[in-house]
Amino acid sequence: GAGVSQSPSNKVTEKGKDVELRCDPISGHTALYWYRQSLGQGLEFLIYFQGNSAPDKSGLPSDRFSAERTGGSVSTLTIQRTQQEDSAVYLCASSEYQGKGETQYFGPGTRLLVL
Amino acid sequence: GNSVTQMEGPVTLSEEAFLTINCTYTATGYPSLFWYVQYPGEGLQLLLKATKADDKGSNKGFEATYRKETTSFHLEKGSVQVSDSAVYFCALSGGTYKYIFGTGTRLKVLA
Numbered sequence: 075g076a077g078v079s080q081s082p083s084n085k086v087t088e089k090g091k092d093v094e095l096r097c098d099p100i101s102g103h104t105a106l107y108w109y110r111q112s113l114g115q116g117l118e119f120l121i122y123f124q125g126n127s128a129p130d131k132s133g134l135p136s137d138r139f140s141a142e143r144t145g146g147s148v149s150t151l152t153i154q155r156t157q158q159e160d161s162a163v164y165l166c167a168s169s170e171y172q173g174k175g176e177t178q179y180f181g182p183g184t185r186l187l188v189l
Numbered sequence: 190g191n192s193v194t195q196m197e198g199p200v201t202l203s204e205e206a207f208l209t210i211n212c213t214y215t216a217t218g219y220p221s222l223f224w225y226v227q228y229p230g231e232g233l234q235l236l237l238k239a240t241k242a243d244d245k246g247s248n249k250g251f252e253a254t255y256r257k258e259t260t261s262f263h264l265e266k267g268s269v270q271v272s273d274s275a276v277y278f279c280a281l282s283g284g285t286y287k288y289i290f291g292t293g294t295r296l297k298v299l300a
Contacts, residue, residue: 078232105286107286107288109290114292115292116193116278116290116291116292116293117233117278117288117290119287119288122286122287124286130286130287165232165233167233175221175238175240175282176282177223177235177238178233178235178288179234179235180225180232180233180234181232182230182231182232183232
C-alpha cells in the first residue's frame with residue numbers, strides 16, 4: 075500500500091513569509107509525528123497526534139510553529155514569519171498504534187530553505 | 190531523561206568489510222530499541238528493532254543485540270556492500286509515544 079507522503083518535497087521561501095507543509099499518513103494509522111532534521115543533527119521531535127486526543131505540542135520550538143490534523147488523517151505543519159534558522163528537513167511519520175514497540179513509518183520529508 | 194548516543198561518522202569502509210556502529214542509551218525501565226536507515230534522497234525506514242533485553246534484531250544481514258547490562262545496541266554487519274551506503278540512526282522508545290533518536294552515522298562503502 076501507499077506509504078507516508080509529504081508535500082512539497084522542497085520549499086524555498088523568503089524570511090518573514092509563512093509556509094505550510096503537508097503530511098498524508100498511511101491509511102488507518104492513528105499516530106502521527108512531526109520531526110525536524112537539521113544538518114548534522116538528529117531528529118528533533120516537534121509534535122504528536124494520537125487519534126482524537128489533544129496533541130502533544132511540547133516539541134514546537136516557538137509559537138510561530140503550529141500543526142493540525144484534520145479528520146484524524148492529513149496533517150499540516152505551519153511556520154509563520156519564517157526565519158533562516160527554520161531551514162531544515164521536516165519529516166512526518168505515522169504508526170498504527172501508540173506504543174513503545176511500534177514501528178514508525180517516515181515520509182521522504184520536506185526540505186525547507188529560508189533565504 | 191532518556192538519551193541515545195551513537196558514534197560519529199562518517200564511517201568509510203571497503204566492500205566486504207565488517208561494520209560496527211556503536212549505540213548506547215540512557216533510559217529508565219525497559220525501552221524498545223531501533224535502528225533506522227536513511228538512504229540518499231529517501232525518508233527513514235526501519236532496519237531492525239528489539240523490544241526486550243537479550244533480543245537480537247536482524248534484517249538484510251544487519252544485526253543488533255539489546256544488551257541491558259551495557260545499555261548498548263550496536264549495529265553489525267559481516268560484509269558490507271556499496272548499496273549499504275546510507276545514514277544509520279539508533280533510536281529508543283521508552284514507554285511513551287516519544288522516540289529519542291541519535292544524531293545519525295553516515296556510512297560510505299567503497300567498491
